Amino acid sequence: MRILIAPDKFKGSLTAAEAAAAIAEGALRVYPDAVATQFPIADGGEGTLEAAVSAGYEERINAVVGPILSPVGAAWAILKKADGGATAVIETAQASGLAQMEPTPANALRAHSYGCGQLIAAALDAGATEIVLGLGGSAMTDGGSGALRALGLRPLDSAGNVVPLGGGSLADVVALDTSGLDPRLSAASFRIAVDVRNPLYGTNGAAHVFGPQKGADEAAVEMLDAGLRNWASLLREATGRDVNVEGAGAAGGFPASFIGLANARLEGGFALVAGLTGLAGQLDDADLVITGEGSMDSQSLTGKAPIALAHAARERGIPVVVVAGRILVTPEDLAANGVVAAAQLLDVAPSLEDAVEHAAKYLSRATVQLLEGA
Numbered sequence: 001m002r003i004l005i006a007p008d009k010f011k012g013s014l015t016a017a018e019a020a021a022a023i024a025e026g027a028l029r030v031y032p033d034a035v036a037t038q039f040p041i042a043d044g045g046e047g048t049l050e051a052a053v054s055a056g057y058e059e060r061i062n063a064v065v066g067p068i069l070s071p072v073g074a075a076w077a078i079l080k081k082a083d084g085g086a087t088a089v090i091e092t093a094q095a096s097g098l099a100q101m102e103p104t105p106a107n108a109l110r111a112h113s114y115g116c117g118q119l120i121a122a123a124l125d126a127g128a129t130e131i132v133l134g135l136g137g138s139a140m141t142d143g144g145s146g147a148l149r150a151l152g153l154r155p156l157d158s159a160g161n162v163v164p165l166g167g168g169s170l171a172d173v174v175a176l177d178t179s180g181l182d183p184r185l186s187a188a189s190f191r192i193a194v195d196v197r198n199p200l201y202g203t204n205g206a207a208h209v210f211g212p213q214k215g216a217d218e219a220a221v222e223m224l225d226a227g228l229r230n231w232a233s234l235l236r237e238a239t240g241r242d243v244n245v246e247g248a249g250a251a252g253g254f255p256a257s258f259i260g261l262a263n264a265r266l267e268g269g270f271a272l273v274a275g276l277t278g279l280a281g282q283l284d285d286a287d288l289v290i291t292g293e294g295s296m297d298s299q300s301l302t303g304k305a306p307i308a309l310a311h312a313a314r315e316r317g318i319p320v321v322v323v324a325g326r327i328l329v330t331p332e333d334l335a336a337n338g339v340v341a342a343a344q345l346l347d348v349a350p351s352l353e354d355a356v357e358h359a360a361k362y363l364s365r366a367t368v369q370l371l372e373g374a
């Protein structure tokens, strides 16, 4: 029997790779002769990099400017392709992550994506022809302007000066000087994986919905939203492209600049990661799929990675079981999505604290119970 073990992360307790290892241990206790393949998955936001590295991408670390100027060491990954090009994977959370900044109103206005642009430059220097951007978990609301500045864009105010970095200055920009933009930007193709479907601006946009978690108070949210609107209209004037599309609100509006001034397209995160990592090929060989994540809830049913995987498995007639930290949906909900059985760590651990602290042990145990009962 071939078992494909492909969980997402258990946020707060296990990375996807750690979860896969713990599930494999339990699965092999029940089926000692099985071939268990560990394959961490991700939605295409945070976790894309880890999934790519597990699938054989070479990890690199560059020192870049963090979201509020202090330097950070940011990981990214690259894989040479048969045609002589290379694919790089970059995550906004690495160079410009929310975890790297104290969320205050002032920081929400100052935070920028310059470091992501430095990683893109590093990837281009290393020969990348295709760049996958995993968006989410970011500090900034700058419409991706900081990243393009690292690649030569000069946003000018009415006095002809380059404005300060950060979303708080975007409303002051009156013109875009694109003359110094790195020409490799238009030669490369950008594939953007987003973790949310929000538009760039408006009440459902990046500033209103994700500004507060970055420290923005009401006044800062309004400033950032006005800045993103202005940024979109400047990009529209310069290129004729509408950048206020579904998903453009991810990572502080990061997609906007790339849809506007580079060769970029937004893609569904899971499908992108599955293609990147060879998950589809693994599925073709599997007799059973075990997936899971920290919290299997109504959000999960909107097509998050484990459920998207369950759909892909169902199309191939392969049974899927789920092991999650906690399960907040009904067995009927799960069955409707192709999941034949499920278990939660909260049922095998004495408390939530214990389940989180010793997650690997309980995940193996829950896997054993699930497979013995199935």
Ligand SMILES: Nc1ncnc2c1ncn2[C@@H]1O[C@H](COP(=O)(O)OP(=O)(O)OP(=O)(O)O)[C@@H](O)[C@H]1O
Pocket (backbone or CB within 6 Å): 008, 009, 010, 011, 012, 013, 014, 043, 293, 294, 295, 296, 299, 304, 324, 325, 326, 345, 346, 352, 355, 356, 357, 359
């Ligand atoms: N070991 C664990 N035991 C019990 N519950 C856990 C455990 N690990 C994580 N969780 C629960 O899962 C939640 C995190 O959910 P999850 O890992 O699915 O990420 P998420 O916040 O839904 O993000 P994403 O949408 O990126 O998947 C935690 O807040 C916690 O409630």
Ligand SMILES: O=C(O)[C@H](O)CO
Pocket (backbone or CB within 6 Å): 135, 136, 137, 138, 139, 195, 196, 210, 249, 250, 251, 252
């Ligand atoms: O980075 C962010 O702003 C959120 O994760 C939404 O993409």
